[in-house]
Amino acid sequence: MILASVPNHSYRYFEEQIEDHHHDTSNHQTVISHFLDFRYNGGSRCFFFRCLATLSHWFDWYGMKNFTETELSSLMQAAIQGDMGKYEDFLKKAVRPIENQITRILPFGIAADKDDLVQDVLFAIHQKRQTWRRNQPILPWINAITKYRTIDHLRRLNRHKTTSLDHHADQLIADNPDPIHRLDLVKMVHRLNGKTRWVLQAIGLEGKDITGTARALNMSENAVRIAFHRGLKKLTSLHQTRQNQSKQNHNGHTQNRYKGNGHDTTE
Amino acid sequence: MTQLNDTIALLSKDIHMPRSARYFSRVYISLTLFSIMVVAGLTFMASLYQWLSFRPDYWNNLIQISTTPHVSLKQLIPAFIGIIILFNIRALAYPETDRGRWHHILSLAPIFIFPMLFVLALYNMELSQWRDVIIGGSLARCVVLIPSLALVILAAQIIALIHSAPQHPIWLGIRAGIIAGAWATMIYAFFCTEDSPAFYGLWYSVGIMITGGIGALAGRIFLRW
Numbered sequence: 324m325i326l327a328s329v330p331n332h333s334y335r336y337f338e339e340q341i342e343d344h345h346h347d348t349s350n351h352q353t354v355i356s357h358f359l360d361f362r363y364n365g366g367s368r369c370f371f372f373r374c375l376a377t378l379s380h381w382f383d384w385y386g387m388k389n390f391t392e393t394e395l396s397s398l399m400q401a402a403i404q405g406d407m408g409k410y411e412d413f414l415k416k417a418v419r420p421i422e423n424q425i426t427r428i429l430p431f432g433i434a435a436d437k438d439d440l441v442q443d444v445l446f447a448i449h450q451k452r453q454t455w456r457r458n459q460p461i462l463p464w465i466n467a468i469t470k471y472r473t474i475d476h477l478r479r480l481n482r483h484k485t486t487s488l489d490h491h492a493d494q495l496i497a498d499n500p501d502p503i504h505r506l507d508l509v510k511m512v513h514r515l516n517g518k519t520r521w522v523l524q525a526i527g528l529e530g531k532d533i534t535g536t537a538r539a540l541n542m543s544e545n546a547v548r549i550a551f552h553r554g555l556k557k558l559t560s561l562h563q564t565r566q567n568q569s570k571q572n573h574n575g576h577t578q579n580r581y582k583g584n585g586h587d588t589t590e
Numbered sequence: 591m592t593q594l595n596d597t598i599a600l601l602s603k604d605i606h607m608p609r610s611a612r613y614f615s616r617v618y619i620s621l622t623l624f625s626i627m628v629v630a631g632l633t634f635m636a637s638l639y640q641w642l643s644f645r646p647d648y649w650n651n652l653i654q655i656s657t658t659p660h661v662s663l664k665q666l667i668p669a670f671i672g673i674i675i676l677f678n679i680r681a682l683a684y685p686e687t688d689r690g691r692w693h694h695i696l697s698l699a700p701i702f703i704f705p706m707l708f709v710l711a712l713y714n715m716e717l718s719q720w721r722d723v724i725i726g727g728s729l730a731r732c733v734v735l736i737p738s739l740a741l742v743i744l745a746a747q748i749i750a751l752i753h754s755a756p757q758h759p760i761w762l763g764i765r766a767g768i769i770a771g772a773w774a775t776m777i778y779a780f781f782c783t784e785d786s787p788a789f790y791g792l793w794y795s796v797g798i799m800i801t802g803g804i805g806a807l808a809g810r811i812f813l814r815w
Contacts, residue, residue: 403607411602418594442597449601451755451815453608454684467685471757471815527600548606555604 391420396461403457414445417465421445424469429477436476444472446559511561515554522547523554608753615680618750622676625746626773629739633777642781663707664779664790671700671798672772679765683754694761701768701798708791715788726789732782736797737804740767740774744801748808755815763809764802771801 395416402410421444425437447468455464512523518540525536526547537547636642678697681687689697712720726732747766756762775794784790 405607407602411598414598414601415595418598438594442594445594445597445601447755447815449604451685453614453753454611454755456611456684459686463686464684467688467757468755470688471685471755523600526603532603548604551604552606555601 391416392460392462395420395465399452399455399461400457414448417445417448420462420465421469424466425473428470428473440473440476443476443563444469446555447472449555450559511558512554514561515557518542518546518550519554519557522550523558526551527554611684614750614753615683617753618680618683618747621746621750622743622769625743626777629742629774630777632742633739633781637781644781645783658785660787661785663787664782664785664794665776667703667707668772668775668779668794668798671703672769672776674700675765675769675772679762679769682756682758682762682765683751685755685757688757689761694758694764698764698768701772701795701802704791704795704798706791707787708795711787711791720788723786723788724792726784726786726793728782728784729789729793732778732784732790732793733797733800736771736774736778736794737800739778740770740797740801741804743770743773744805744808748805748812751813754813756809756813759809759813759815760806761809762813763805763807765805766809767802767805768798770805771798774801 395413398409398413398416402413418441421441422437425440425444429437429440448465451468455461509528512520512528515523521540522536522542525531525539526533531539533544533547533551536542537544540547542550633642634644637644675698682689711723715723744767747770748763751762751766754762775798778797779790779794782790
C-alpha cells in the first residue's frame with residue numbers, strides 16, 4: 324500500500340475501528356483507504372466497500388503499529404547506550420502516539436490543554452524511563468504513562484470545575500486566554516535559584532553541554548548532572564502548579580462575570 | 591509545537607540513563623530482606639535488655655512447640671501472607687500493569703485467614719469464654735507493637751518503590767503495608783504468649799490492616815508521580 328501524507332480527518336468510522344481494537348493511530352492513511360473511507364462516509368452502504376475499508380484499515384493499523392513500535396524501541400535502546408540524538412528523536416516520535424492516546428481518553432472540548440498535557444507526559448516519560456523493561460514492547464509503556472497523566476489531569480479539572488457551558492463560552496469569546504497557561508521555559512528557569520538555575524540556563528537555554536557547563540561554572544560534571552536533574556524536577560512541579568493556577572484563574576474569571584442576580588456584568 | 595520542541599531539546603540533554611528496571615527490583619528485594627533482619631535484630635536486642643521477653647518455651651522445647659498447630663500457625667500464616675503478596679508486587683510497580691479494583695481486593699484474600707481462624711475458634715467456644723479470650727493479657731502491646739515494628743519494613747519498601755511508576759500508587763502502598771505487617775507479626779509472634787486463635791486471629795489481623803492503612807497513606811504521598 325502506498326503511504327500518502329493525508330491530513331488526519333476525524334472520521335468517526337475510522338476512530339471507532341481504532342478504539343475497538345486499541346490501535347495506535349497515525350496521521351497517515353493509505354490513498355486507497357482514504358478513498359474507501361470517503362466512499363463509506365459518502366453514504367455508500369455497499370457491503371463490498373465496507374469490507375474493503377475494514378481490511379484496509381487493518382493493514383494500515385498493523386503496518387503502522389509495527390513500524391512505530393520497532394522504531395521507538397530501537398531509538399530508546401540507542402538512547403540507553405548514551406546517544407543524545409536518538410533520545411531526542413525518540414521523544415519527537417513519541418509525541419504522535421501520546422496525542423492519539425490523549426484523544427482516545429480526553430472528552431471532546433479539552434483539546435486546548437492537549438499541548439500542556441503532551442509536555443506533562445514527556446516529562447513523566449523522562450522521569451520514569453527506568454521503568455521500561457527492554458524485553459517488553461514500548462508502546463504499551465508509553466500509553467500507560469499517557470493514561471495515568473491524562474487521568475490525573477482530568478482529576479485536577481474536576482476539582483476546579485465550573486458549569487461547562489460558561490467555560491466553553493469564555494473560551495470562545497476570549498481572544499487571549501490566560502497567559503500563565505502557556506509554558507514559558509525562560510520565565511520558569513528564571514524562577515529557580517542558585518546552581519540549579521545556572522545549570523539549566525547554560526544547558527537548556529544557551530545550548531552548552533555538560534562538560535562545557537562544568538568548566539564554565541567551575542563544578543564537577545557529576546554535580547552539573549545532579550543540578551540538572553533537580554532543575555528538571557522543579558520545572559515539572561512549577562509547570563503543574565501553573566496548570567493548577569491557570570485553571571483557578573479561569574474559574575475565578577468565570578465566576579466573577581456573574582454576580583448578584585446572575586446577569587452578565589461585562590455588558 | 592515550538593514549546594514542545596524546546597522541551598524535547600531540554601529533556602534530551604539529560605541523557606544520563608538511570609539503572610534498569612531489574613536493578614530496582616533487586617534493590618527492593620534486598621532492602622525488604624535487610625529491613626526484616628534489622629527488625630529481628632532490634633527485637634532480639636530488646637529481649638536482651640528485658641524490654642521484650644522471648645518465649646521461654648521456644649528456647650526449651652522448640653520441636654514440641656513447632657508441632658503444636660495453634661502456636662506454629664502464629665508464624666506460618668504471616669509468613670505465608672508476606673510471601674504470597676510479595677509475588678505480585680513487582681508487576682504492579684510498572685505502569686503498563688493495570689489491574690482492576692476487584693483484582694486488587696481478591697489478591698489480598700490471604701489476610702482473611704486470620705479472621706477466619708478467629709471465627710472458627712469462637713465457634714468452638716462457649717459464649718462466656720469469649721470476652722476473656724478476646725481481650726487476653728497483651729492486647730495493647732500487640733496492637734501497638736506490630737505496626738511499630740512494621741514501620742521499618744514499610745519504610746524500606748517505600749524507599750525502593752519510589753523509583754517505580756505504578757498505575758495505582760495507593761494499592762501498591764497497601765500491599766507494601768500488608769507485607770510489612772505480616773513480617774512484623776511473624777517476628778512479634780516469638781514474643782507473644784497468647785496462643786488462642788480467638789486472640790491472635792483478631793488482633794494480628796488488626797495489626798496487619800493498620801499497617802496496610804499506613805501503607806496506603808504512604809503510597810498516596812510518596813508513590814505518586
